[in-house]
Amino acid sequence: MLTNPRSDRVKAVRALSRRSVRSRTGEFLAEGPQAVREAVVHRPDLVRDVYVTPEAAERHTDIVDAARAARLWVHDVSPEVLAAMCDTESPQGIAAVCRVLDVSLAAALADLPPDAIVCVLTNVRDPGNAGTVIRGADAAGADAVIVSDASVDVYNNKVVRSTVGSLWHLPIATGVPVPVILSALRERGITLLAADGAGQTLLHDVDLGRPHAWVMGNEAWGLEPEVREACDEVVRVPIYGHAESLNLAMAATVCLYASAEARRRRR
Template sequence: MSANTTRPGADPFTERTPRVVAARRLTRRAEREKAGRFLAEGANAVGAALSRGRGFVHELFVTGRAEQAYPELVAAAREAGVRVSPVTDRAAVALSETVTPQGIVAVCDLVDRPLDGLLPTAAAAGPAAAGAPAAEAASPAPVAPAPAAAPSPGAPSPGAPSPDPAEPAAEAASPAPADPAPAAAAAGAAAPAPGAAVAGPAAPAPAARLVAVLVDVADPGNAGTVIRVADAAGADAVILAGDSVDPHNGKCVRASAGSLFHLPLARARDVHAALEACRAAGLRLLGAHGHAETELDSLPLDVPVAWVFGNEAHGLSAEVIASVDEGVRIPIYGRAESLNLATAAAVCLYGSAMALRRSSGG
């Protein structure tokens, strides 16, 4: 703990201090990828980053004024074993990408995870992924063993392994063990009492119901806002596909308002792989674009879905539109030409979120 506490009277780091210079490099994407770390600036982002648990935040740079303004964050950082480094106001400006920095910046691990395994497949998620009632997806009902006659002479001992298919048919046809109690004893386990519940298989991973996929989204503010909306709508994950902006970009981090740290996120250069991962998870792919024939208000939204959003200027490519299950257009009732990406994403994601909650009684 003492290693993380500033020595009394120690001078704060300046913009020329090597640790500050090294952290400043993380404002560039290439350096973030190389180091596997990025900067989270501001009280909101720092608090959310610290909530990820011990070891996620590596260093906290804080001005004297910020330490007085956010003592609980500094205390939480020290409690988590994070190195707390006091800095001058000019050093805070060097680390910041805003006009009026708050004077508190955390060095964090990258938040994205591999696409493979981000979403449970429909098979791995069990019956619930296919829309089966929760009762059907639960463990089997308790079964009481039926009374059985004593085994006949020459029968195989209870609990013995099943005969190998290569063995003679006569051996494979031997009577099965009749009494479950000796079998349990042979395995070193207590026999289940009559009427006791039989343990079922391990609970399957919960099925994904709502995912946002951003394809070639270039503006970090838009990407961060969509991540924030997805988090608010209770989405299971966000995938940034193709040439989408780095979610660790400073503007994206700030626009997400802490949501970047709350929900699973993946990056995938291969758009087709991202879409197929959603399809394998049992999600219906809906592509939002302004020239689709199907309007949002005519579509049933109470099904697990992955909403696919395209580039701010060009929308979804013809190839992506052909790959989704259905294109969807948000109707414009007034005189506005269109909706921007973040607004359209909010309408679509919340439409699905509310319909899913109504259908599940949530």
């Protein structure tokens, strides 16, 4: 059992909370049972090490058994060691060091179905919002998520936790300039729908029967004018009550579920 919270191994794992270290090593930390379970089940090839406390090992035998069945390294650690590895105040007893999913834009768009649904994040800076949008895209059955180079690093610990395992369920291309994203989607015949409160088209009036991408903007200022102008339509979610607006994650989920429902009706 690893018991020294000041060991070199513990320091190396904790250092993954820094973007520079993640970029250099190509690794990141997934914390919590749901994130680790999904990594072990769906992408064991990307899991380098699993760290688990005795109490968590008893509580989550399915995760430990799946990790060992996949011949992954499972390390018993003390609660103090796990706390030193993680940046959450109350770690849930299990974490995994994983290799980043290096998905290119071309690969993410390679096998889109005829009724494709894509989610594009431009200038999204809040980790919780980015992770929640990825989770919502996964839940709605989106075919890919594309994250611009001006957005938060999707392997940020807070983003990974917010995805609750969805990070391993669908293609996610990162670090791509917005003009390149829009151009590549247009070349694939994907209609570009800008989600913005200034839109003249209401969500329930837009044609979601064609392959399309929802283009989402920054939490504070929304989409930049040139991005809106580059899209085919600017769509807004109607507000029926007295709320001023929906936040990014809520608006994205509403739009994606509208797309999912339109797809369900066609199929």
